Amino acid sequence: MRVPTSERVFAYVILIVMAMLVIAPVLAGSITAFKPQIIWVSSPPTWVFEPTLENFEFVFFTRKGWVYLRNSLIISIGSVAVALLLGVPAAYAFARFRFRSSKALMQWLISLRMIPPIVVGLPFYAMFLYLERGLGIGLRDTFPGLIITYQTFLLPLVIWMMRGYFAELPAAMEESAMVEGYTRLGALWRVVLPVVFPGIVATAILNFIFAWNEFFLALILAGNRTSTLPMTAGTYIVRTRVEWGNLFAVNMIIMAPVIVLTIILRRQLVKGLTFGILE
Amino acid sequence: MSTRRGGSLVNIKYMFHSDIADNQGKPFSTRLYQLTQRRRHWFFIAPALIILLLVVIYPIIFSTGVSLFRVTFASQSRPFVGLQNFERMLGNDDFIQSAFNTLYYVVFSVSGSFLLGFAVALLIRRITAGVELLRLILIIPITMAPIVVGLMWNWMLDPLFGLVNWFLGLFGIPGQTMLAHASTARLTVVLVDIWQWYPLVFLIIEAGMATLPRAPFESARLEGVSSWMIFRRLTLPMLRPVILVALLLRTVDAFRTFDIVRVMTDGGPHLTTETLSLYLYRTAFTFSKLSRAAAGSILMLLFIGLISALMFRYLYRDVEMG
């Protein structure tokens, strides 16, 4: 299709402006993380300065940022691992076996995407409280407690995404292995999983991003022992003055791994974000 | 798992009962094998299903139960009050206000991000160089934690030294305090939400456009149909399921808005930016009115359920899912 030059120039101008609007605040904010404290706030903004890592040092060590980073990693990786462990076999069954309730169950899984976190978070808080008081089972402010809670949004997504990847493979692949002397599980392990591995990685990354960025459930259910990075970002603002440099240092720590992962994942991103409904 | 065990059991069966004709006469082990074959999908699905029932369905039941009593974190007594909590919520000005605000978010954030995302998707088809880079840049806001986005824009919008006012100042426009004024705070938060999510609409629509078959468009162009008619009569109808998915996802997310508002205005000034999530959170955790928050969350669930069910019905007519 040939596009008239005027139309193309117009498209370029608009798109470059849109891209600037997206990238400018992110870059400008990120720069602040490297500014020394005296020029955190300055008007007009200071663009030329000696970059420093002192904000990161402060956030990471003085304010125990490394602990929150560790917590975030444990919760994100742990909940993604659990979601994969439970979700991959289920996704396989949905992709392969014909059974009466499969369609209804898949639709039910999408409908879980509609549930606002407050609807789940609130009773979880109360349940954890009652479990602690009544049975002495402490789940509040623990990693297992958060990892279980995160399954509300991770598990349906894992099942939907992985179902798509399994459905792309011919069933004859594992059937062939079954006739050749393997059990279904043996065939799955030796034949299907190696082929579907890139899909598992993509699913894991996207779910990691969601878990990593999660704020609401953590705010309700995490405490001193399990605070995550997004929770602590706010702590630099509820003071007499905002520590902008430190705040953006935390923001950078939250953003950087996700941006790297996104670049790796970008081709599969849409599929995951739309729940793989469109195939 | 099932196959291996079944196989060896049946081998034993074969040694002793080689002359069995039909299912009724078959030994227990064989029938067990057949059962595992016929019900095999449950072995794969059950673990995930049990966890989902536990983490999604049980809390909803629990909430419904709590909403029928008067439960607070402070008091031990929990009298049954029937639907009183629901009545109180529906009669509460703040609840209604936050519901109204949420609706405002849904309408403006969804339509804004949709129009902008759709426009960018159309524009990006007009260019060739730099598409990949542009896409990469536009993905960034989607993957940022909403809380980070909110904090970043707080800084951008700071009335004294924020970049926005500095930029406006270059053109001689005086400093604005957009987040502090009731008249502008809500719109500002919505704009930030649009900033974060219009790229998602763009990605979905663009992916949808890439899957459209070429033949109808080439044929229409050969027949001399105008670009506008092609867009109206071919592109839009064929994109319908994609558009609906984008709208559905955006609606659901806008409905639950919490993070951005929490860090940007925390509901203020004067509750003008308070969303349902924020209000219910406060009701439960600041004012310790657990039952009332539970009732509110059930109302919220019914509300979003209704909206998404309607959209779902629409969507379902177009695409075969599952």
Add this chain to the structure above:
Amino acid sequence: MKVLLQNLVKRFADSDRAAVNNINLVIEAGELAVLLGPSGCGKTTTLRMIAGLEQPDSGRITIAERDITDLAPKDRRVAMVFQNFSMYPTMNVYDNIAFPLHAVKMKRGEIDRTVREVAALVNIDHLLERSVRQVSGGEAQRVALARAMVRRPEVFLMDEPLSNLDAKLRVQLRAEIKRLHQDTGTTFIFVTHDQEEAMTLGDKIIVMNNGDIQQVGRPHEVFFGPRNAFVANFVGTPSMNMLPGVVRNENGGGYRLQLPGFDLSLPARFHDGLAAMAGNRVIWGIRPEAIRLVAEPGENCVSGEVELVEALGSRDLIFVRAAEQLFGVIVDAQESLAVGAPCRLHFAGGQMHLFDAENERSLLSLTK
């Protein structure tokens, strides 16, 4: 090994109709049996039940007197080649062929010997180190054959293994499968919807439709003596000319067949079958190859004119409009006629088929 299917029934949850409806079948040891039928006829389901990939609702399957109905696929000593899958994409050719041998914990040296031996048998010994991206579709299907052979199965199952290949390759591989069958002497069960493939390959053809077996027989029996109208219509390209008709008693003991627009005298070989059929509706059929062009008018002749000519190579398929019916006729290319040319068709009594219009069964059994 002899394969025996007894009263096999399979229903799927999402369909009211039985996919396989109580079938009985014997396949002798060393036979190459072809399951032939249109899509959805139950041929693939039958094959998958023999492989153990589907569990029958009732009935028994035995291989060499061994009841395998409830065995897992891996324990059945069968091998299968699939239509839409040939190579495990994460392994090279060598590892693909070795894969079934790892399942039985064979020693490395023995695996290596077996793999090379089998690869040579299907002419892929020079491809062993290649990955899936470096082999063609035909080569990949040879890998599948090798993988099937490597465990020396008692029965080979093939589910339309040639359907995804181009025409030339298909003929080539078909010949090799035939040769493999002769060399190994193993029982083969081959599923296809392509009747030409069935004709050229099969020792025995099992025609299926709607979950039922329609006819079992050698290729010639199925072609020349179809037991019912479905088989007559399905087997043979171009397909048989068929017309509805009514049988009439003739003075002097013979029978005449009233067809739309003309009538025919029926030869004596139909007389037994027609004893109680006078006045009944029947379906009459004759193959395009069996119709002759004649110059002089006579018994069982109709005249008409050529409406369409399709070149088939050495022969032409011409469509003749006669007595308001359209007949497909195969003629030598040299004798072919131009469109619009007048001609006369002769239907030889010995080549006619008659089927009861009620139950579509043949009124004549050539096979006895």
